[in-house]
Amino acid sequence: MICSIDTNSGFCFGVTRAINAAEEELQHGALCCLGDIVHNGMEVARLEQMGLQTIDNDDLRTLPAHTRVLLRAHGEPPATYWIAQQRGIDIIDATCPVVKKLQERIHACYEAHKNDDALPPQIVIYGQPGHAEVIGLQGQTNNTALVLESVDQIEKIDFTRPIYLFSQTTKSVEGFKALVEAIEARCSSLGKEKCAPFEYHDTICRSVANRVQHIQDFARAQDIVLFVGGKKSSNARVLYNHCLSANPNTFFISEVSEMTPELITQCRAAEHVGICGATSTPHWLMEQCKDVLEREA
Ligand code: SF4
Structure with missing residues (x-):
């Protein structure tokens, strides 16, 4: 191994x-x-x-x-x-600083449009409701922003009001693109007279987005992947799903104690085992998982 x-x-x-x-x-x-x-x-x-x-x-x-x-x-x-x-x-x-900048952009957008009485604007955040970053972003709009977790929730948007779309920094680029395309398709089906202007800002952090391709390549090159991440981490969920789609033999663990004897045995029988994690995963924790496998091997 x-x-x-x-x-x-x-x-x-x-x-x-x-x-x-x-x-x-x-x-x-x-x-x-x-x-x-x-x-x-x-x-x-x-x-x-x-x-x-x-x-x-x-x-x-x-x-x-x-x-x-x-x-x-x-x-x-x-x-x-x-x-x-x-x-x-x-x-x-x-x-x-990346989140701070995003907060400032959303706040500036809210301040610039909040008094547009004829067509009150709608700030939409593509993000996970209740996530700490999203709560901070909503606060920039006096909590008036609409939060959408996925393209399936597009019906919550009022298409008669101008739409200003931003993203939580750790959401997926593909999901954001899908949402933009769905909003654009709806706007064009309604026609110019009925649909208000739509403006979008891709504010996904590239420190996260750039990891997707790499982690998928990494996962593909392994027989088994141990993805180490916190259960509350939105980024861990996104990256784990990318790993899983690249390699179905991917296992999510949060700590060493979750490495069951069966999992350890399966890893030992494999030729290549890869350990990876999220932007919130400490390096020492991935090292601990590696130590367990090598100790058991
Ligand atoms: S993923 Fe990290 S670097 Fe990117 S915005 Fe969030 S905290 Fe900042």
């Missing part, structure tokens, strides 16, 4: 930056993080052992002044900054 780890898998720039910020700040005392710093339970547990305290929005409202709170790479809606300011909380803003 030859076991290899995909060199392109693991933390993206934004997550690395947030985790480095947490590690750095922990050296100067107590630190809270609003929500899981990364959608990977194992990495959260590692940082919590170093002293990081994960809090939620209810906790934020009760913290004493000058508590230091880190905002993770996913970003936050304006309401979070407002609450922190009211309570005198010290914010350490580790929002990924």
Whole structure:
């Protein structure tokens, strides 16, 4: 058995930056993080052992002044900054610059069009409802943005109002294209008089999108693939599905304890085993999985 780890898998720039910020700040005392710093339970547990305290929005409202709170790479809606300011909380803003830029674009679009009374605009976000990044993006529109998870939900759009489409950074490029094509097809079937203008912005992060082709090539070259990812990670779900379509012998695991004796035996019998993961998967976790296989081999 030859076991290899995909060199392109693991933390993206934004997550690395947030985790480095947490590690750095922990050296100067107590630190809270609003929500899981990364959608990977194992990495959260590692940082919590170093002293990081994960809090939620209810906790934020009760913290004493000058508590230091880190905002993770996913970003936050304006309401979070407002609450922190009211309570005198010290914010350490580790929002990924790519997400920050997207928030600013959506906010600018909302501000530019919110008073168009004749045809009130509709900001549509292609994303996962309830996802932390999406909540931050909706906040830029005073929570008026419509969130669509897939092209099947196109009926929720009001085609008589101008449509401004953006995407959550970790959604799939193919899904976004399919949504754009479906909206365009609907607009042309309605005719110019009935359908309001449609403007779209492909705001998918290339740090994620560029991984798709690579991870599929990697998966194809293996007999078995172990995809290591957090259960809450949207990016893990997307990349896992791409791996699975390239190689049906792909298994999703979140931690070493999920490597069953049957799975280990199956891997040992294979010639090439590949280990890969999401932008939220720590490299050390993929190494641990490799160690288990090599130890068992
Ligand atoms: S996937 Fe892209 S936008 Fe999201 S945190 Fe990583 S680098 Fe930033």
